[in-house]
Amino acid sequence: MATRKPSIDQDLIRDLANILNETDLTEIEVEQDDLRVRVSRAGTPQMVHAPVAQQQMPAPQPVAAQPAEAAPAAATSANAVTAPMVGTVYLSPAPGSKPFVEVGQSVKEGQTILIIEAMKTMNQIPSPRSGKVVSVLVADGDPVEFAEPMIVIE
Known part of the structure; x- marks a missing residue:
């Protein structure tokens, strides 16, 4: 039996992207347990x-x-x-x-x-x-x- 990878929380990514837009940040990264998500806006x-x-x-x-x-x-x-x-x-x-x-x-x-x-x-x-x-x-x-x-x- 193959081990299944944990699914990525799409809502979390959307929330982080919204925070980027609201605050005019270029990059945001969060880490929780074994999950690390980084959302960035390159070139802006x-x-x-x-x-x-x-x-x-x-x-x-x-x-x-x-x-x-x-x-x-x-x-x-x-x-x-x-x-x-x-x-x-x-x-x-x-x-x-x-x-x-x-x-x-x-x-x-x-x-x-x-x-x-x-x-x-x-x-x-x-x-x-x-x-x-x-x-x-x-x-x-x-x-x-x-x-x-x-x-x-x-």
Whole structure:
């Protein structure tokens, strides 16, 4: 008599695929007893991330081509609030509402100055120090990279 292999739980695979779609993950793996199921989406991340990388590549080139502007950027970087993560920056709590901060406004340490959306989570970014907002270096909806200057507070 031949031993029969355990059947694969089709519902489990469908549930995992739905979780992938709902969370925009590229891969998910579960292991239970002797069963290991891995569901992945090959090739999708490259298509999603390619336009963002292309949009951000031209920005550093003009700064390098114009050394006169590099010095002021370096001077303000000491007072700049940098992005703690990669994501999309939002300057107001909701579309069409008043921004968290504006140029010339005084802020207190710990006050929310913007939001970064990362992995479908809205992360409030607090001011690291009290001071006056000198400039806002990003626009609403812009993608930001880790350590990218966003707001200058003096």
